[in-house]
Amino acid sequence: MTLEDLxxxxxxxxxxxxTSVDExxxxxxxxxxxxxxxxSWVGFYFRNGEKEELKLGPYVGEPTDHTIIPFGKGICGQVAVSNANFVVPDVTAQDNYIACSITVxxxxxxxxxxxxxxxxxIDIDSNTPDPFTEADERFLEFVCAEVANILD
Structure with a gap:
């Protein structure tokens, strides 16, 4: 199934x-x-009230210990500060990466x-090296815009 089909x-x-928002x-x-x-892993993180941290929301994939991520820490924490998409083709090349699984x-x-x-x-991990394209970015921007409609 293509991204457009989804x-x-x-x-x-x-x-x-x-259906509830979390569902x-x-x-x-x-x-x-x-x-x-x-x-390989798909999940949502949301700002934790007024705190400068993210809290894990619904997700699918391997369990993670990273249920709270401070702003600026890891890829998710950096996006919370930068307000910009972040594509990491190789997580081993990132100094500020928080490892969730050795397979990522x-x-x-x-x-x-x-x-x-x-x-x-929205946070997506892949067990495939360098899989994400501009099409993934545009599709996930669409998904995030739709999610914002749920939360409005």
Whole structure:
């Protein structure tokens, strides 16, 4: 299934108003992890209230100890500060990388904006070296925009 084929499925999940926000976010994680071969771990992190940290939300993949990430720490923490997408083709080349699993080779993090404010992000780990393209970035920006609709 192509990234374009997944867009209507994401929209369908987002509009399931009888389902809780966390359930819809989890379904999006499941959809992406199951249908994109090189997405090994898919999850959401959100700002933890007024604190300068991220808190893990729904995710699919190996369990992680990284349920709280301070702003600036790791790839997710850097995106919380920069407000910009961060594509890491090789996690071993990143000084500020927080290792979740020895099998992870690459990571992509895209922020979620609500009313112009960075409120969270989608985080994708891959066990495939350098798999992410500009198409992944654009698709995940679409996903994040749809997620913002749930949270508005």
């Amino acid at each position: 867009k209507p499925k994401v929209k369908s999940i987002v509009t399931q108003h009888s 819809r976010l989890y379904k999006i994680c499941e959809l992406l992890e199951a249908n994109i071969e090189y997405y 080779k690459a990571e992509i993090v895209v922020p979620i904006f609500l009313n112009g404010e960075n409120i969270g992000q």
